[in-house]
Amino acid sequence: MAGTGEPPYLRIAAEIRRRIADGRLKPGDRVPSTRRIAQEWGVALATATKVLTRLRQEGLVEARPRVGTVVAPPASAAPVTPSATSATPAVIPSATPSVTSAGGPQRPAGQPDAEMSRDRVVRAAIELADAEGLDALSMRGVAARLGVATMTTYRYVASKDELVLLMADAAFGELGYPEEPPAGWRARAERAARTLWAVHRRHPWLAQLNSLFRPLPLPNLLAHGEQLLATLEDLGFDVTAMMDLQVVIYSHIQGLAAHLEREVLAEAATGLSEEQWMEQQGPALGSIAATGRYPAFARVMAGLERDGYDLDLDRLFELGLRTLLDGLAALAAETGLHPPS
Template sequence: MPDPSLPPYLRIVAELRRQITDGELAPGDRIPSTRQLAKEWNVALATATKALTALRQEGLVQPRARVGTVVAAPHRSAAGARQPRPAPAAERELTRERIVRTAIAIADAEGLSALSMRAVAARLGAATMSPYRYVTGKDDLVLLMADAVFAEAALPTDVPGHWRARLEAGARALWAVHRAHPWLAQLGPLTRPLMLPHLMAYSEWMLSALDGHGLAPAAMLNQNVLLYSHVQGLAAQLEREAQAESATGLSSDQWLDAQAPTLAALTASRDYPTFTRVIAALGEGGYDLHLDELFEIGLTSLLDGLAVLIDAHRAQAAGPPVPPRTR
């Protein structure tokens, strides 16, 4: 047991260090999240964050996107003793860019709920108030994070000529960004759009693809919002699944397995004949929900509907067909 005279965060560090050293936690194993540690040790979230930061500075753990904090691979000296990984020189220099990138790493690994100015300072090994010299607060930081990840949208340099190919490229680039940073879908409702330069650049790309096809300005904006909301709506499920797995300790497959008795009772009730027939038709393989597949199905459906709308506008602009002349 850790020395009870130690500060709380050092007791957590000592116990996790022991588990890693004794092999109870192997490289790649997930370390409890800050929220789990805070509950288990009855400490504040900031204390749990400080403990994980100390372990990271020792080189014992490392953040991994969409997984959390995991045991790091051993870094040993020539004599074979495990050595802490020294922080690179860049980590000792605080800048707004480093603060933003560190915040993104926290949100990627543990979700937006784990992000705080205190957590960022702890991850950087800086004084608690130091980030406030570069960022006014968490709300400002989240906007900077969002703009930074929207800049990652890989829009092709060779602009597709056809409106549909252009919209497909834009939607897939936005989906890839949300896939890499699922917390992005949690930032706000469609009714309160984020006024960010790189998100505006994405909208410019999409609107330019919609321009010149007879659509009214409001219709162009509606189509852009629908495509954006399709991405955002699916991406929101990524973060929700991560939160559910963290709260229950069950993967989605394990959770579904646990629901088997309930599903069997529902299908045996004969109250839902269509549902029962569809489930039975799937056979033993069952149904696997794949978000990437749903994204492509939804994108195709939206663009097929838009094609009908554009064709209708073109036909209306061309006017009625001219009857052939008779001699």
């Protein structure tokens, strides 16, 4: 291992680099998340973020949404020399920076931040949240990802809270709608719901942000709501019913999407995949079923043991959407509103 005088993030990066070099971590394998690094080596999340940033800058790892940080294909990896473990991280995308006394990288004196912008800061933050979860987000971590001093990010975003709002608005704005809507209320409702689901699939951390009681004033989020509200209005529902039904449809999407982020965090915290966790819990669930107190549960467990079960959130989204829209059509018909088409 590198000398004890090195910063902790360089020593940890060297250890992960060795695991890649000797084949313990192969291309496509997940490397330890920031949370796992913090737990395994007893360092702060900010230090763990610098580890992954360093390895990413070397081309050894890459972030994949909803998967995490994985070992990069060999073709994209840069050669690593023995001295590379103690070199200063390279600035993205230009020259090697000096290091401040606080340990953060900064550009050499006189070099402008011409390529820096609010959009770059927001994009880097979204990539970090996509790969590591919203809990791993910090201004220091975003700065490390960009290869700049932490204070540099504050020139473009005043606080982490402001950054999260900018991230959310940018993410919700990635998928829009053509000016000409599809024919029929159901097709319009399906398009709006599926678009919003696709956004949450891209960015699972979004499900953590928006409370029904405290909705975020984000223009790009309202663009999705506008699609649903306009559809419900065309059906003839009053404003209270419009809001209620929009909340029900949005909650279906948000409720499922919340489990995408939770599973990423649970796997990072426990080190167990979904299958491994179920294997561990199997005996306990079997014991509960064997008590006879829950006969329907016991029958379901027996059937699943025989036939298996695939928890597919995309399938559940479509099932829930179809059920909700069938109910919406029935409700419109019962109340004598605009006949469904």
